[in-house]
Amino acid sequence: MKPTVTFAAGPSQIYFTVEDHMRQAFRDGIPSLGHRTKEFEAIFKSATDGLKELLGIPAGFHIFFAASATEIWERSVQNLVSEKSFHLVNGAFSSRFYEIAVLLGKNSEKHAVPLGQSFGDSVSVPAGTEMIGLTHNETSTGVSLTQEFINQYRTSNPEALIVVDAVSSLPYPSFDYTKVDSVFFSVQKGFGLPAGLGVWVVNDRCVAKAEKLLSDGKKIGTYHSIPFYLQNAKKNQTPETPNVLGIYLLSKVVEDFLRRGIQSLRKETEYKAAILCNLLENHPLLSPFVKDKNAQSKTVIVADCGEHVGKITNYLTELGMSPGDGYGELKKTQLRFANFPAHSREQYELLVDSLEKLK
Amino acid sequence: MKPTVTFAAGPSQIYFTVEDHMRQAFRDGIPSLGHRTKEFEAIFKSATDGLKELLGIPAGFHIFFAASATEIWERSVQNLVSEKSFHLVNGAFSSRFYEIAVLLGKNSEKHAVPLGQSFGDSVSVPAGTEMIGLTHNETSTGVSLTQEFINQYRTSNPEALIVVDAVSSLPYPSFDYTKVDSVFFSVQKGFGLPAGLGVWVVNDRCVAKAEKLLSDGKKIGTYHSIPFYLQNAKKNQTPETPNVLGIYLLSKVVEDFLRRGIQSLRKETEYKAAILCNLLENHPLLSPFVKDKNAQSKTVIVADCGEHVGKITNYLTELGMSPGDGYGELKKTQLRFANFPAHSREQYELLVDSLEKLK
Numbered sequence: 236m237k238p239t240v241t242f243a244a245g246p247s248q249i250y251f252t253v254e255d256h257m258r259q260a261f262r263d264g265i266p267s268l269g270h271r272t273k274e275f276e277a278i279f280k281s282a283t284d285g286l287k288e289l290l291g292i293p294a295g296f297h298i299f300f301a302a303s304a305t306e307i308w309e310r311s312v313q314n315l316v317s318e319k320s321f322h323l324v325n326g327a328f329s330s331r332f333y334e335i336a337v338l339l340g341k342n343s344e345k346h347a348v349p350l351g352q353s354f355g356d357s358v359s360v361p362a363g364t365e366m367i368g369l370t371h372n373e374t375s376t377g378v379s380l381t382q383e384f385i386n387q388y389r390t391s392n393p394e395a396l397i398v399v400d401a402v403s404s405l406p407y408p409s410f411d412y413t414k415v416d417s418v419f420f421s422v423q424k425g426f427g428l429p430a431g432l433g434v435w436v437v438n439d440r441c442v443a444k445a446e447k448l449l450s451d452g453k454k455i456g457t458y459h460s461i462p463f464y465l466q467n468a469k470k471n472q473t474p475e476t477p478n479v480l481g482i483y484l485l486s487k488v489v490e491d492f493l494r495r496g497i498q499s500l501r502k503e504t505e506y507k508a509a510i511l512c513n514l515l516e517n518h519p520l521l522s523p524f525v526k527d528k529n530a531q532s533k534t535v536i537v538a539d540c541g542e543h544v545g546k547i548t549n550y551l552t553e554l555g556m557s558p559g560d561g562y563g564e565l566k567k568t569q570l571r572f573a574n575f576p577a578h579s580r581e582q583y584e585l586l587v588d589s590l591e592k593l594k
Numbered sequence: 595m596k597p598t599v600t601f602a603a604g605p606s607q608i609y610f611t612v613e614d615h616m617r618q619a620f621r622d623g624i625p626s627l628g629h630r631t632k633e634f635e636a637i638f639k640s641a642t643d644g645l646k647e648l649l650g651i652p653a654g655f656h657i658f659f660a661a662s663a664t665e666i667w668e669r670s671v672q673n674l675v676s677e678k679s680f681h682l683v684n685g686a687f688s689s690r691f692y693e694i695a696v697l698l699g700k701n702s703e704k705h706a707v708p709l710g711q712s713f714g715d716s717v718s719v720p721a722g723t724e725m726i727g728l729t730h731n732e733t734s735t736g737v738s739l740t741q742e743f744i745n746q747y748r749t750s751n752p753e754a755l756i757v758v759d760a761v762s763s764l765p766y767p768s769f770d771y772t773k774v775d776s777v778f779f780s781v782q783k784g785f786g787l788p789a790g791l792g793v794w795v796v797n798d799r800c801v802a803k804a805e806k807l808l809s810d811g812k813k814i815g816t817y818h819s820i821p822f823y824l825q826n827a828k829k830n831q832t833p834e835t836p837n838v839l840g841i842y843l844l845s846k847v848v849e850d851f852l853r854r855g856i857q858s859l860r861k862e863t864e865y866k867a868a869i870l871c872n873l874l875e876n877h878p879l880l881s882p883f884v885k886d887k888n889a890q891s892k893t894v895i896v897a898d899c900g901e902h903v904g905k906i907t908n909y910l911t912e913l914g915m916s917p918g919d920g921y922g923e924l925k926k927t928q929l930r931f932a933n934f935p936a937h938s939r940e941q942y943e944l945l946v947d948s949l950e951k952l953k
Contacts, residue, residue, distance in 0.1 A: 241623075241626050243626075243628050245628075245835070246625070246626050246627055246628055246629065246835065246838060247626060249625045249626050254620045257616060257620070261608075261613045261616070264600075265788075266605070266608045266612065266787075266788040267600050267602075267605050267606060267607055267608050268605055269602055269605055270605065270789065301661075302660075302661030302662075302665070302790075302834075302836075302837070303661075303834045303835055303836070304834075304835075305817050305834035305835070306661070306834070308816075308817075309815070309816050309817065334816075335816045338813070338815075339813060339816060340813050421835065423835060428625075429624075429625040429837075429839040430629070430835045430837060430838050430839070431790055431791075431836065431837030431840055454697070454699050456668070456697075457667075457668050457693075457694045457697045457698060458665075458667075458668065458694070474664070475661075475662045475663075475664035475665070476604070476605065476662055476663075476664070476782060476789045477661075477662070477789065477790065478661070478789060478790030478837060478840075479605060479788065479790070480788040480789070480790065481790055481837075
């Protein structure tokens with residue numbers, strides 16, 4: 236029997252409306268829909284306008300669709316960095332953003348801290364940094380950056396573009412879009428959708444930078460360069476044949492989220508995080524991996540389980556709940572619990588009650 | 595009411611089993627399935643082994659998944675060309691392959707012929723060409739290359755890698771894989787699947803070339819470089835979180851095609867092409883755009899309709915059949931008819947009978 240609910244960090248639990256939306260998509264011919272049609276343009280507009288409303292993204296920002304957040308790491312560096320980016324690294328995913336910059340031949344630098352730790356109040360940025368890569372929620376360890384931490388860089392580095400990886404946190408965080416230039420995520424996490432779509436939000440400063448690189452004769456890629464994305468997005472189109480069904484499903488789930496209201500989603504996220512974190516603080520077998528409460532992620536909660544990983548996994552799986560493995564080496568001693576809108580209040584209460592009984 | 599069947603060249607008609615496969619996917623938890631699980635590896639293996647069997651792809655070839663054929667144009671040039679590629683251009687899509695090489699800074703050349711025409715018996719390849727880009731089926735005009743034409747380049751240019759865009763023809767063509775190094779397609783055409791997945795077939799010569807470029811200090815991309823693809827594919831995995839559902843659906847449709855048999859699919863394709871081409875030869879309002887019979891595509895059949903485009907489109911749409919528009923400027927005077935496995939014999943007979951009555 237398949238588990239009733241998966242707490243893996245992504246691909247994760249599918250939002251409860253998605254299967255119905257998929258059936259409707261087949262009834263409406265969406266899987267055959269051409270990407271140069273008026274119908275597709277309406278879907279593109281619904282998805283991007285809906286996301287702007289849901290996340291409070293102001294004028295001067297544009298939304299593009301990529302295949303994955305991994306692709307957006309690559310496209311960000313290609314389009315926004317001539318020589319040097321700077322990356323705050325505290326786990327596997329923030330590290331990969333840095334590594335991609337190096338593979339693309341940039342003279343990039345990083346500031347790394349041990350797994351599970353925060354960066355303190357501030358990290359100084361090297362001179363000549365064109366792009367600061369911040370990972371709002373390090374999915375491998377469950378360390379989150381505060382909004383205050385993110386927002387300080389605009390003042391201290393007015394020239395640099397501030398790019399925020401929010402892969403496993405959106406739609407929960409409320410960013411101050413006057414303090415960041417780009418945010419991105421993939422849909423198989425907080426949006427409860429099948430994998431295969433990354434969403435890239437960029438502002439006009441990013442557009443100007445990419446255009447500057449291009450006019451300076453730099454290579455910024457081809458069909459997924461920012462100028463070519465923008466030229467198509469202005470027509471509510473994509474440069475290539477995209478994942479049409481994925482964009483359709485995103486537009487529908489965004490409608491669902493708007494109906495629930497972002498404040499309600501955020502409050503529920505905080506409630507669920509609070510009851511699980513509280514349990515971890517007081518459990519004989521589990522404890523929070525991230526000690527600094529300000530750095531504890533609300534959307535990917537990581538538990539140190541020591542030698543009990545197998546026992547806890549089996550216990551929860553029997554109850555129809557599949558916890559996420561720890562990442563990489565930490566798999567042996569940790570479990571991760573995604574806390575996304577697809578995870579209902581009732582499922583979280585059952586999870587916490589069940590773990591409580593394991594005491 | 596939605597048309598019963600679309601003859602657009604892609605996204606095109608969905609294969610008749612796809613909706614059931616999608617329902618089964620939801621029952622089996624595929625939309626939530628992690629891409630580092632044994633279950634995903636089995637799906638990856640089923641899709642790639644199935645494709646090798648279906649298309650007769652021999653040992654020494656590898657199959658990778660991209661987001662689109664557009665991405666594969668870019669990745670091909672990045673991974674296989676240091677200085678110079680050469681492209682045979684006879685329409686918008688073959689031209690775009692060339693343009694992408696230029697955008698990536700390559701010193702590429704092209705040989706172009708007018709729309710709707712073939713390249714004759716042979717085209718000489720400039721010295722120093724590392725990759726020859728051939729478009730087996732130019733989707734914009736319905737011009738196809740013969741296998742003899744493709745196969746001559748191995749002998750005349752043994753050092754060059756021969757890369758074949760088969761986006762809108764596979765699974766119909768039977769390539770001689772001793773004469774080509776790479777073939778690619780996207781699933782929303784001949785495989786009757788929702789858009790959002792490109793399939794890239796490369797041999798060990800391509801792997802060696804990418805590794806050589808890398809060891810020479812060239813930039814060949816990051817997560818979708820051939821060496822990184824291969825490292826993951828050996829584990830039946832992908833570098834990034836892929837379109838899991840798309841790969842699952844592909845594996846299922848490939849199973850369906852294998853059950854029908856590739857010879858049966860090919861014969862049916864030829865039968866359907868023959869009845870439509872025969873009609874076009876003898877119709878007062880429509881005529882074949884491609885005059886050279888050897889160059890007429892079997893999978894995208896393009897009709898010159900002169901001033902009757904609107905009338906024919908309305909007539910067919912009323913009957914529940916949606917023809918594909920002509921491409922670009924040719925939209926005003928042409929219609930395109932995709933002839934894929936998703937278009938049944940009965941649908942084609944109805945299409946031809948209906949057009950016959952329009953005389």
